Amino acid sequence: MKTTCPPVKVLTAATALMLAASLVGCDATAHAFEAVGSAPCIPGRPTADPEATGDAASALVQLETIPVKGRAPKTGYTRDEFGPAWADVDHNGCDTRNDILARDLIDKTFKAGTNNCVVASGTLADEYTCTTITFVRGQDTSSKVQIDHVVPLSDAWQKGAQQLSGERREELANDPLNLMAADGPTNAAKGDSDAATWLPPNKAFRCEYVARQTSVKAKYSLWVTQAEHDSIAGILEGCK
Template sequence: MDGTKRTPGRGRLVPAAALAVALVAPAGCEGDVGLSEASSTPRQPGSGDGRRARADLSGLKIASEGRSTGYARDEFGTRWKDTDHNGCDQRNDVLARDLQDVEKKGKCVVLAGVLHDPYSGKTITFEKKDAAKVQIDHVYPLALAWRMGASRWSEDQRERFANDHANLLAVWGVPNRQKSDSGPGEWKPQKDFQCAYAVKYIAVAKKYSLPVTDPDHDALQTFLGRC
């Protein structure tokens, strides 16, 4: 999500050993949607994904958050642009990827489907007439990325980041609103998705050379313990 609520994080140059205390999203039944760390195809991460993510996490820079001054969603360009040039916008691409029993109008427009929400574990029925029920989340939030260095990126780079399938996930609107622009040190998904969430978050941070805060590093390390 790309909200702007915030309390500044703290940072240092070496990983912290203390475990960050995260806020808990609503509990539900077990989810069954996982993610590759850099792929656009959802799946459960394997043991190799976890090992790779641990190595990548150790290589991420740890920094404190900057200010939100100047942040606006428009700083990340066109919302749901067709950046992969397949003829469909990114929102419909992600809905088609992450939902099951998908019904479409034409090539692109997803009219209905079933979401096994990775954040809560609940099963959500999606219909386009109630589109806000299923939202497209930025796993590494836009506003957080802005504070962690994206404010210095070019407009084109920010637009690529905002529309990158690797950082997009179809989720139920309730936990997505709770997550807002929080990192993993402040918010966490259900236990069964914490490994996949960490693998994806770390891969996006590495891909875009984004640092993480001390609390986010520690939380990600804990989540990888579930892999």
């Protein structure tokens, strides 16, 4: 089940620093969220990752440290090049998919006998669409909420990840900085697009989205294309 909020107004960085008191329901669109200029659609979604926070000016500075090159061929790319899907890289006993569901969903329940590892149900305040999605684990329902790689693995492969070690690629594929629970159909529509060809429908989240992509690419020594650079820069310049 989804419920839709009204459009969210992008806030300036200065306004974002003046955090408002918590609001409820779709009125929370007025509540400042992150210094990059985003506002949350719905209260309750936790900050995704400390590395994802920061202001637009810092993200712009970081963007200029990332090389600008053409896209390399996709030759040789398979998901297996980034290790087993949803490996337990932090050795907490839970696979990465369930770690991210547990981080991003509210009102969670867990499958009995899994030591609070396997998320059975919950509610996602989806930042990509500004909708609330009810998640229920099951063959016909789990796909309503998917785990998105903010920088798609295929895109990473074509922009430097081929040169990374297998271990480093597995870290990239399971890094919480690069992962978000998201609306399934929207994630499918994104595919392996970069910021030059796809951005979240919820415009108020685009500042944080491209800032996170910038952080991931800098962290893993990946590059951007000129069109991608220009798209990210244009968005960040409008967030200040």
